[in-house]
Amino acid sequence: MRPGLIVMALFALAGFSPASSQSVPQPARPDGAALFARHCAVCHGDRGQGVSAIVTIAGPNIQAEHNQGQVLAAVEVGPSHMPSFSRILSVEEMRAVSDFVVQKIAVIPLTGGNVSHGGILYRSYCAACHRTAVRGGALAFSGSNAPDLSEKSPAIIAGAIRSGPGPMPSFSPSVLDDKELASIVDYVQTVQHPPNPGGLPMHWIGPVAEGLAAWVAVLALVAVTTWIEWGGKG
Numbered sequence: 001m002r003p004g005l006i007v008m009a010l011f012a013l014a015g016f017s018p019a020s021s022q023s024v025p026q027p028a029r030p031d032g033a034a035l036f037a038r039h040c041a042v043c044h045g046d047r048g049q050g051v052s053a054i055v056t057i058a059g060p061n062i063q064a065e066h067n068q069g070q071v072l073a074a075v076e077v078g079p080s081h082m083p084s085f086s087r088i089l090s091v092e093e094m095r096a097v098s099d100f101v102v103q104k105i106a107v108i109p110l111t112g113g114n115v116s117h118g119g120i121l122y123r124s125y126c127a128a129c130h131r132t133a134v135r136g137g138a139l140a141f142s143g144s145n146a147p148d149l150s151e152k153s154p155a156i157i158a159g160a161i162r163s164g165p166g167p168m169p170s171f172s173p174s175v176l177d178d179k180e181l182a183s184i185v186d187y188v189q190t191v192q193h194p195p196n197p198g199g200l201p202m203h204w205i206g207p208v209a210e211g212l213a214a215w216v217a218v219l220a221l222v223a224v225t226t227w228i229e230w231g232g233k234g
Contacts, residue, residue, distance in 0.1 A: 032104075060160065
């Protein structure tokens with residue numbers, strides 16, 4: 001028997017042919033950049049710089065969004081007024097978009113910040129509108145409200161500082177460099193989740209309100225004890 005026929009017979013006995021040993025072509029991975037341009041740029045901008053609500057549909061700046069899981073969750077679920085893309089994009093397409101955001105769009109670093117210095121910067125640049133307790137307030141000059149930052153993510157805060165959505169001014173790196181920006185974000189996070197010294201925080205309203213509540217409680221105890229004493233004499 002010829003050697004070639006022997007080899008073919010061995011392949012047949014093994015249950016496969018020489019052609020089956022070749023690698024199967026894998027489908028091309030979805031293009032995250034193209035998907036972002038098609039579905040996301042209309043609201044978030046072609047570079048993730050955000051779109052002002054004054055112009056069209058608002059989309060926040062996402063240039064500081066480094067968490068791939070959070071981006072994927074936002075694309076799938078659709079937080080706030082953002083639509084869900086779970087019925088429009090496949091899982092692989094949503095992953096490709098989130099990878100593109102954190103690898104190419106997220107150009108604002110949030111590292112190297114200092115909380116103490118961030119507090120100084122926040123009081124200089126932000127507290128006039130967002131208040132020292134980061135809870136926002138009315139803006140008489142624009143007829144609108146500065147948003148409450150107590151539940152905003154670091155990426156949203158950093159992006160807003162850089163892009164300046166709505167009536168808010170933008171702060172370029174020439175005004176606040178990346179380290180100073182990270183310091184402000186760290187300070188806001190500290191105010192959002194302050195260290196708990198114990199006791200009842202009363203939603204962190206502040207020392208004046210909490211002190212007033214303490215005095216009311218003390219006076220109530222004095223009134224009760226006085227009433228008990230005079231009632232016993234009667």
